[in-house]
Amino acid sequence: MPATVVGDPQCLGLLSKLLAPFSSRAFADPCAAFRQLSDGRYAVETATLCTSGTCEAVADFCEWLLVTQAAIHCGDHLQLHGGAVQRAEQLILLPGLSGSGKTTLTLGMMASGFLPLTDDLILLDPRQSTVRPFERCFHVDASTLTIASELGLNKQLILPEALAQGFCRPRHWGVSGVPTCIVLPRYCPGAKLELNRLRPAQAWIALANLCMVTGKSSVHFSALSRLVEQTPTYQITYDHLSQAVETIIQLTQ
């Protein structure tokens, strides 16, 4: 049953901007659905929502809650923490927890002509083995925005000034496809660049640890097995973004 978000118009306007890519979706779509009602309120398919705070804080909280709740309801997909990028036939998964460098690496790959599918939550269809785009805003701090600017990505991104503090969103996204390569990033300041190919069992264990708790079922684990058997998986430890991007691109050639 859809839950309804009501509140200050300024806050809802902000929320509407953050969730804009999801607003055009039909409610039957299993991913996050969000729409504006005729009376100006907003409706989403999720559980009850209750919060308070400044306009920005409420919008930030709602964005997180609505997107995560919607993703949880998208239970038929295997959900992994991580980013994904695509260029032509190449679709690279960048699974990793917060702090592993997946957002920065996603931006680095974008600067090399890749389109993002997500920087946050990988949605894998267990039957088709395809990954779909998840057009959630990127959560970015000042240093990540500086990197994006240095990479010349400002025109490819909707920046915080047009969204909300701490958020940016790519203007263009990749399309659903079968992953061709998996790279587990590990940003480690001062570390020497290191690339290791993982055996399927090692890859399986690493990816299982990055699965969302709600997505852990035998169907999803079978999908994970097919994924690691069909897709070469690497772990990259890096300090310099450009080196990591270059190494990953070489893997796909």
Add this chain to the structure above:
Amino acid sequence: MNPIARPDVLTQQLADGSTILFDPQTSIAHELNATGALIWEYCDGEHSIGDIAALLRECFDTPTVECQKDVTQFLETLQQRALLNASV
């Protein structure tokens, strides 16, 4: 008591011959080699440690004493990781 594998532990066999056990209670995955996978398969409550050692001996042509010791050690590891129901 014969060893019994916890029924809620998910088993995944990969094409390269390795087997993974996933414990949904701890969310920890464990990789087994071919021998470990075979022992796990026989943790059905029907086979004693001696039975499992005998079956392995047939498969791998290992001396009896060594085989029994390896099986016991492996089952102890499984028990330490709380993957078995019955005590070894």
